[in-house]
Amino acid sequence: MSKLQSDALREAIASITNDSREKQRKFVETIELQIGLKNYDPQKDKRFSGSVKLPHIPRPKMKVCMLGDAQHVEEAERIGLDSMDVEALKKMNKNKKLVKKLAKKYHAFLASEAIIKQIPRLLGPGLNKAGKFPTLVTHQESLESKVNETKATVKFQLKKVLCMGVAVGNCGMEEKQIFQNVQMSVNFLVSLLKKNWQNVRCLYLKSTMGKFLSKDIQSCQRRGIKVLLSIGGGEGSYGLSSERDAREVAAYLWNNYLGGTSPSRPLGDAVLDGVDFDIEQGGAKFWDGLARDLKNLGKKKGSKGVLLSAAPQCPFPDEWDGGAINTGLFDFVWVQFYNNQPCQVSAGRGAFLAAWKTWQSVPAGKIFLGLPASKSAAGTGFVPAAQLTSQVLPLVKGSPKYGGVMLWSKFYDKGYSDAIKRHV
Template sequence: MVSKCHAFSQSLHLFLLLAGLLGRANGASIATYWGRHTKEGTLAKTCATGNYQFVNIAFLTTFGGGQTPLLDLSGHCDATRGGCAGLARDVRYCQSWGVKVLLSLGGDHGRQSLNSTEDARKVAEYLHNNFLGGKSSTPRPLGDAVLDGVDFAVVGKTWKDRMHWDDLARALANYSTGKKKVYLAAAPQCAYPDRTLKRALATGLFDVVWIRFYNQASCQYSAEGPWRLLSSFVEWNAHLQVSGVFIGLPASGEETGNGYVPPANFTAEILPYISNFPRYWGVMLWDRYHDMKSKYSHQINANGGSIATYWGQNKREGKLAKACATGSYKFINIAFLTTFGSRQTPVVDLSRHCNATRGGCTHLTRDIKYCQKWGIKVLLSLGGDRGLQSLNSTEDAHQVAEYIYRNFLGGTPSPPSRRPFGKAVLDGVDFSVAGKTPMDRMHWEDLAKALAGYSTARRKVYLAAAPQCTYPDPTLRKALGTGLFDIVWIRFYNNTSCQYSAGRPWALMGSWLEWNSNLHVGGMFLGLPASRELVGNGYVPPVNFTEEILPYISNFPRYWGVMLWDRYQDKRSKYSYRIRSAVMEPQAAKSSI
């Protein structure tokens, strides 16, 4: 008689084969823990790597049972003496890039214990007032930073230490509001169910769970293969009701020792299987220090990209919030501010979505905030075929920058008037201008400098640009030469000298190489039409993109992803859906540059 283990093994081999043929189902995120080693670097530098979408500050080691709460960051700073308030700046930096920053409860030092429902309520109140959106009569440990949520990484040593975590989850969830959600995460051990967190997870209140597949021989990876780990992952997914599930792994074999999965084994044996589960969201790595040494996150996420698009040019594309809800986009440009400069009255043209001149677009506040809540950057795009974008002097550029800042960014209108998109504060400005005459191609560098001047430590103004693919772009050449731009999406369409045509990618690749050799920006996107219908020229069929173009462009250090024109065409063609998995995940085979 065939054993159950052998039967599972055979089924899994078949599933892995099918998974390899079908491809991965979803792009993934990476989470980590920061705060356990001074050599891991600052929190801001951790987020600046671009590798992580979630960072847990570890740990609040002592609380509950009448104990004085203690935040232990292992030498980074001394929270008991107010020495960690400077982290507020780092937290906000991370959040400005869409990284969720949570406070993690746990750690081997200290004691985490709740002796009653009332005790749990008091601990929740302390967390809300000192780390979340509340106010404290004493100095907050991390200054005025407002963290995104709380991570339960607790392991009860006695049965008493395993009680009332469900009460704490409920009490914290009650602090969520329409304006600010309190995210709840948990890090159970891989043996199902986790003895400490069983009741808490059963509440259904948790948004994210990173299951720790290490330090537990019964369910971790071993030299014998991935079967114990995969079997446990199946069991957790069958019982757990949360939005997202992460597989938790050690980033090196040094400290943890047990459960380490070499990156090549992870991508070949583990990822093709787990990524097919609907609630799979990614990988949690313990911890930032070991990941920094081993570069594990880089090895499993090398040159993974994002997708950007333009919204606002066709009413049939649907709402902005629905565009963000697809999960396909990390950047959305609201198109367009079509007329401005040279003493013209600024005009926002959203092609019948709403009439901004009559105050009819203020409802977009809700949609913009929804997108930003999920880490999507929303920018105002300057350009469009209708209207005229022209700057006749440096002073004119400064006045336009002031108008944009006061009406779309962090400023307030003067004189007081209704902002076109209501109270929403956009993340930045996209330069999608194409000057028709030499006069229309002047002073864009002055506008870039003036807008960049509105960036502060609390809120950065992101600058993006959409030059045509012929290098250099005649309109944006001087502006891009300032080095102030964070992102550039190069438009490889409507320009026969540098676009894709009939299975011949060489012109596109040559232009991509030239832009990368000369341009110094944070990240570069390859701009493509989402269908052949509207633009006509430069369309790359999805299969040609993933097989011919992506393996080449993803090798470049500044490659960040793909920009699609536009949301309406993408909605019809499903282009982003067809390339999303390939764009967001690492490329197995790289071509040489």
């Protein structure tokens, strides 16, 4: 890909807006730009981060809160902007649950100069962990203009995976405005990349209820491929606070991704086959309740059920997934035998087999050997294809719960799966 093709972009925008007009929603659909990168190594290359103000506000209803001194709180009230003064912040007393709830309530925060310095002392690191540390507003600036600037700003940040998405418009905008926003977003992102356009694998444009991804999912399912939604991961801040919280999350997942109904399903009418638990932080409590609630929802009349999988680390028991797996409700467990030197293959035959046999004892359907698809996919644990097929698989394939090999990830798979699949 050498540059953004204007005609193709206009055609994509027209298709999205026409589809939105044909199927009127009770809300305005957001239009998202999704980007896939190539020739980047998140483990070694410098991770970039940058923000750009777009010509037009993509999400007018984006919720912003002002953490202000008396003057800014008064100004916020005049323009109908939510605000909190220092006394309200003090009442939160660094309570993690309250700060997390605050971070979830708003898309972005602004703060007066006198307040922003006190944020770590008043709220702790919660807003920063959620990626929502406030933007400074001075008294020389118009608060209303700053709010509009915040709503028009999008951020590109490379994390652990080579894909990202940003809101670039909505279906209530003129097509010309969407075009201008997309063009600026793409050109800005390309300027951040070390090899510019040579690092861009693909660009997708979709609306909240767009058909593009849902058609791909359904095509895979017709071929017998199970498609699951993975929750958790190593980035961000998350966790379950109670059994009620678990039930609410289960209901959300069911209605928005699985067999339930919702006016704003992110993947359109595609019905995913299940949920993958990749829990790597936030405590171990209540994930077992989430698993039970999801399985129970899958028993509803007319439902195809809900598959559950988990991706624990190989040290046993897993710090976060262990309780959920012990419910006996999981169909697949793909154990990560990498980035864990005491139990991965390179630890030696004895240590590896001991860990494998321990995982065979858990009350789950099938156990998969999780490996990196290339040296750059993980810090440690890569096993050359020839070694895997000749030395490792013969040791584990006879296990009663052996399910196969899980690879992290498709992006790093440059022929590795082709080399091993007939042996798996």
